[in-house]
Amino acid sequence: MALKKCAFIIDKAPYKKETSRLALTHAIASQSAEVYLDDGDNIEPLVAFIGDGILNCLKNQRALDIYGVTSLEMHIKNALLLGLNVYVCKEDLERLGLSEDSIVMDADLIGGESKTKIVSFEKIQELMEECDHLMFF
Amino acid sequence: MGKLTIGVSSSLVGSMSLDFAVKLAEAAIDKGHEVDFWVSGNATLLSKKTQRPFRDYSHLGKKVGELIGRGLEAAACESCCEARGLQKEDTMEGWKRYGMEWYLASCFSADRILYIGDE
Numbered sequence: 001m002a003l004k005k006c007a008f009i010i011d012k013a014p015y016k017k018e019t020s021r022l023a024l025t026h027a028i029a030s031q032s033a034e035v036y037l038d039d040g041d042n043i044e045p046l047v048a049f050i051g052d053g054i055l056n057c058l059k060n061q062r063a064l065d066i067y068g069v070t071s072l073e074m075h076i077k078n079a080l081l082l083g084l085n086v087y088v089c090k091e092d093l094e095r096l097g098l099s100e101d102s103i104v105m106d107a108d109l110i111g112g113e114s115k116t117k118i119v120s121f122e123k124i125q126e127l128m129e130e131c132d133h134l135m136f137f
Numbered sequence: 138m139g140k141l142t143i144g145v146s147s148s149l150v151g152s153m154s155l156d157f158a159v160k161l162a163e164a165a166i167d168k169g170h171e172v173d174f175w176v177s178g179n180a181t182l183l184s185k186k187t188q189r190p191f192r193d194y195s196h197l198g199k200k201v202g203e204l205i206g207r208g209l210e211a212a213a214c215e216s217c218c219e220a221r222g223l224q225k226e227d228t229m230e231g232w233k234r235y236g237m238e239w240y241l242a243s244c245f246s247a248d249r250i251l252y253i254g255d256e
Contacts, residue, residue, distance in 0.1 A: 012255070025237055026241065037242050037245055137254040
């Protein structure tokens with residue numbers, strides 16, 4: 001019986017490439033990884049947005065209206081709905097002139113209880129140290 | 138010997154990241170390691186059969202087929218394939234198609250993982 005922590009670090013802006021979307025879909029898929037694992041084993045994902053990756057978290061994305069695809073905002077809300085740990089780098093948020101009000105902080109409207117956590121880059125580094133595996137998207 | 142899980146989402150053509158990933162997989166197998174190879178996004182094109190070799194473009198299909206014969210576990214993201222019109226019957230022999238949870242489960246048992254997510 002074991003738990004492995006996997007960090008999905010997102011440092012690229014959304015919509016130009018598919019990378020941040022794949023990070024979120026892979027992180028969310030960890031919720032059903034147990035079908036391939038032994039009883040009691042599981043994966044604990046951690047999603048952290050740093051650098052330009054913060055732009056994935058902006059509120060009021062209209063990807064569905066404009067591109068006909070689900071928005072990264074919707075994926076982040078789904079991650080929060082599933083109870084994933086979602087972190088946003090405080091320094092990069094400020095660097096981009098954004099605030100807590102500008103980004104997805106919860107998934108209250110769809111019944112999620114988890115909240116986005118705005119933390120220092122130092123804290124994100126500490127969290128990465130605790131992970132078994134790191135992936136950069 | 139250890140287990141290495143490699144995940145890639147870079148294009149088969151237009152990026153050399155998949156070439157590097159396949160070479161790394163080969164080197165690990167040569168050293169006796171177990172390798173799981175996961176492709177998602179544009180990298181799913183690697184699982185398509187009837188790739189035609191041109192000297193100007195990467196043509197990794199044959200090499201991956203050889204590595205599968207040597208024990209490489211190669212799997213492609215099913216939804217990424219379907220979104221690109223790659224049907225099951227288009228898939229090269231030896232490749233598997235799974236949901237993304239397979240990759241996460243592979244990470245669980247891996248000693249090391251490498252994910253190449255950018256082009």
